[in-house]
Amino acid sequence: MKYLDKIKSEVKNDENLIRARQYTRQGIRALPSAAGQYVIDKVPIIQWLPRYNPRWLIDDIIAGVTLGVLLVPQGLSYAKIANIPVQFGLMASWLPALIYAFMGTSKGLMSSIRIDEARLIDFADLSTGPTSIVSLLTAEVVQDLQKEGFAPQAIAAAVAFMIGIYAFGLGMLKLGFLLDFVSAPVLSGFISAAAITIAVGQIGNLLGEGSISGNVPMVMFGVYAKLPTADIIAAALGFSGLILLFLLQFAGKKWGSKSKIIWFLSIGRAAFALILFTSISFAVNKPRKDPLFSIVMFKSSGIVKPKLVNLQLVKKVAGRSIAPLIAAALEHISIGKAFASKNGYVLDESQELTYLGVTNFFNSFFSALGVGGAMSRTAVNSQSGVKSPLSGILTSSIIILSLYKLSPVLFWIPNATLAAIIIAAVLPLIGPISLFYGFWKTSFIDFVASQLSFNFTLLVNTETGIGIAVAFNIAYVLLRNAFSKTSVLSEDDLARLYSWEAGVFAMPKDAKVFRFHSAIFFPNARRLTTRIMDTIRIWHSPDPPEDRRSSKRVWSVAGEKRVARLRQKAAISYDPPCVGQVVLDFSEVNYIDTTALLAFEEFRAELQKFSGGQAQLKFVGLKDCVRSRFSRRGFQLIDIGADFFVADDCVFVYDSISDALKISSRPSSMNKEADVSSMEV
Numbered sequence: 093m094k095y096l097d098k099i100k101s102e103v104k105n106d107e108n109l110i111r112a113r114q115y116t117r118q119g120i121r122a123l124p125s126a127a128g129q130y131v132i133d134k135v136p137i138i139q140w141l142p143r144y145n146p147r148w149l150i151d152d153i154i155a156g157v158t159l160g161v162l163l164v165p166q167g168l169s170y171a172k173i174a175n176i177p178v179q180f181g182l183m184a185s186w187l188p189a190l191i192y193a194f195m196g197t198s199k200g201l202m203s204s205i206r207i208d209e210a211r212l213i214d215f216a217d218l219s220t221g222p223t224s225i226v227s228l229l230t231a232e233v234v235q236d237l238q239k240e241g242f243a244p245q246a247i248a249a250a251v252a253f254m255i256g257i258y259a260f261g262l263g264m265l266k267l268g269f270l271l272d273f274v275s276a277p278v279l280s281g282f283i284s285a286a287a288i289t290i291a292v293g294q295i296g297n298l299l300g301e302g303s304i305s306g307n308v309p310m311v312m313f314g315v316y317a318k319l320p321t322a323d324i325i326a327a328a329l330g331f332s333g334l335i336l337l338f339l340l341q342f343a344g345k346k347w348g349s350k351s352k353i354i355w356f357l358s359i360g361r362a363a364f365a366l367i368l369f370t371s372i373s374f375a376v377n378k379p380r381k382d383p384l385f386s387i388v389m390f391k392s393s394g395i396v397k398p399k400l401v402n403l404q405l406v407k408k409v410a411g412r413s414i415a416p417l418i419a420a421a422l423e424h425i426s427i428g429k430a431f432a433s434k435n436g437y438v439l440d441e442s443q444e445l446t447y448l449g450v451t452n453f454f455n456s457f458f459s460a461l462g463v464g465g466a467m468s469r470t471a472v473n474s475q476s477g478v479k480s481p482l483s484g485i486l487t488s489s490i491i492i493l494s495l496y497k498l499s500p501v502l503f504w505i506p507n508a509t510l511a512a513i514i515i516a517a518v519l520p521l522i523g524p525i526s527l528f529y530g531f532w533k534t535s536f537i538d539f540v541a542s543q544l545s546f547n548f549t550l551l552v553n554t555e556t557g558i559g560i561a562v563a564f565n566i567a568y569v570l571l572r573n574a575f576s577k578t579s580v581l582s583e584d585d586l587a588r589l590y591s592w593e594a595g596v597f598a599m600p601k602d603a604k605v606f607r608f609h610s611a612i613f614f615p616n617a618r619r620l621t622t623r624i625m626d627t628i629r630i631w632h633s634p635d636p637p638e639d640r641r642s643s644k645r646v647w648s649v650a651g652e653k654r655v656a657r658l659r660q661k662a663a664i665s666y667d668p669p670c671v672g673q674v675v676l677d678f679s680e681v682n683y684i685d686t687t688a689l690l691a692f693e694e695f696r697a698e699l700q701k702f703s704g705g706q707a708q709l710k711f712v713g714l715k716d717c718v719r720s721r722f723s724r725r726g727f728q729l730i731d732i733g734a735d736f737f738v739a740d741d742c743v744f745v746y747d748s749i750s751d752a753l754k755i756s757s758r759p760s761s762m763n764k765e766a767d768v769s770s771m772e773v
Contacts, residue, residue, distance in 0.1 A: 107724060136443070137194045140480065148479035155478035156486025158359065159189075162472055163221055163487060164494050165362040168388065168505065169514045170222035173290055174230040174461050175303070176244040178502075178510075179392040179495070181222055184252075184460030186395070186491035188220035188451045189484030195447040218428050218444075219469035219487075220451060224518050225286050225423060226255075226462045228293075229416040229554050233409055235305055242405055245459040250405035252463070253456035254413035255420055260449025262421070268441045271421055277531050277538040278561040279422055280523050281545030286419075286554055287521035290514060297511035298334070300326025300386060308550050323508075326385040329372070330508030333365050337516040340364065359472045362513045369509040370501065377504060388510065390502035392495050398457040415555045420464035424448055427465040431474060468517060541565055574615035580627060581605040581677070586749060602672030604628055605749055608681050617688035621695040624674075628702065629655045630662060632671035635704040671707045674699060675752045679713030689725040696743075710752045711745045719745070 103109060163185050171181025234247045262268055289308055295315050296304040300323025304314035344358020357364055377383040425441055432439040452462055473483070494502065528546075531539040541561050549557025579585075583599035599605075606624050610616075659668075699707050711729070714722070722729055728742040746752040 151477045151479045152483040155476035156483035158476045160487040160490025161363045165366040169510050170227040173227035175234045176248050180245045185221045186488045189487040193481040193484045219473045223466045225419045248461040249456045249459045250409045252452045253401040255417045255462045256449045256453030258417045263442045263446030266442045277542035278545045281542035284523040285546045285549035287518040290518045294511040294514045297507045298330035326508040333509045333512035370505045373504040373506045386507040388505045392499045394496045424465035576610040579607045605675040607677040611683035612688040613685040614687035617691040621691045630658045635670040673708045675710045677712045
């Protein structure tokens, strides 16, 4: 019966079970209202549509049409990067804008807006569709699995399907913080190298040599080897298109603010180049049996009939879809955050990931490649004066119109022109040298991470590049925590800390004060406690002194010699005092785990053995969560005042180091040679 009562008492008073019961009750009470709010949050159109101002319709139409005109050439170009038939680039472009009208949060509704003002704070800046980086990552998977007999568009659809599953899970479970393991320097190096890889990969098409696969050195070698067979006419079209695109971009920057026509030609330069060179191609190649130069031969009779993704392919791409997911999610979120900061609204990251998941999931049923947010289209959308996600309906309409009615026209697009559009689109993504020099000046570790990402992406492949760099970052974080420092505070340090006047307070010579600067857990716990004990051995003598002739003396002298070497290095030529009190400052520690608690138990036992049971262990600045862990482990923690002395085997807890040092368990040594300078262990 006593045993049963003990179990009941443990169950009743166990802190973990108490918290579980508390959270369960709170969750049950909040479930009805939270579930309704959750649904509303996932479909933001419910909140903003009733407050839509009809005067915004013209702005949304202009933005939707502008974006649709821009998305047609980009969709075709990025499908080419992914090594799938170009029509499936458009197939990936019509649904995202439509879904974003219902689920997008780029610029969210402010609850404080008055309905009579009929004014929304946020407008739908973010544009989702095919992107160059996701297309490049998809291309590597397509290239490998195509050898097994799978259709390129089926492989791309399987990758999009898995991106959708992963992103939806991250968004629904609010796990977007996992993406923070990809640091800004890693992302910068990856995007820069990926942009170079894409641009170099299109040189073959620009010269009329056809696509050349592989990493940058392989592609450059292939282009050089095929130079004698380059198509002069295709190269002329390609370089002419490239020059035209750069001239229109320059004109837009210089005179776009003064002329609406120049501004529109600048932002729609890809569509303008596509129309111009497709017209030339049609005029030249229509009368001929064989085209004079390579053309895309676009074929589409409309939106393909939706079908389930090949499950066999899904199994093959499940692991390899993680890199495209990371690229799509990071690009999407970072672009959304940039425009949120610029326009003064808050982006819901979890909702954006949920939207990204839903879009890619349903897009995959139409044999489409993976999609995400694109900086160039988002900038154009914002500059076009978009007022709401309804503009996406116009964008989708233009893409659908292209699929159904413009196939005979798009058939004649020169491959060299698409290559020029791709190169012009990705060159701005290459980070300047000053960016990486900034990493070098700020943090050597960040510079190394960015260079690992850049070089492995450039010289091996994109998956290896981002994988190696992320692994390096995670390893660095773990090692940084494992080798965290602990400061040994001297009398001068304490004087500065508490603004004491000189001579007002003398630190006891039998005391040692240590301050932790980070969480204490399994990677660093034993190392920290070992270093603390080593420091005590260096600056204090054991009590009672060791008898070298004693039969109980440990046979090994390695530790003794090590302490002797360290004392010699610290210039301690005298016999240091015995240790009387050890103060551990936990004021900067907000987490401690079981391994750390075990390490502190061992440290306390070792300290008592070294001091002959005379040393007091004192804790300072324990936070509630840390104190709770110590108490649950069985530490007897006692709060005591500055004028209270207890000679007991408990651990005393103080609010400040000053209070802890006002009580001494033994007379302080007056040996002036024992002054301790500030240092780290």
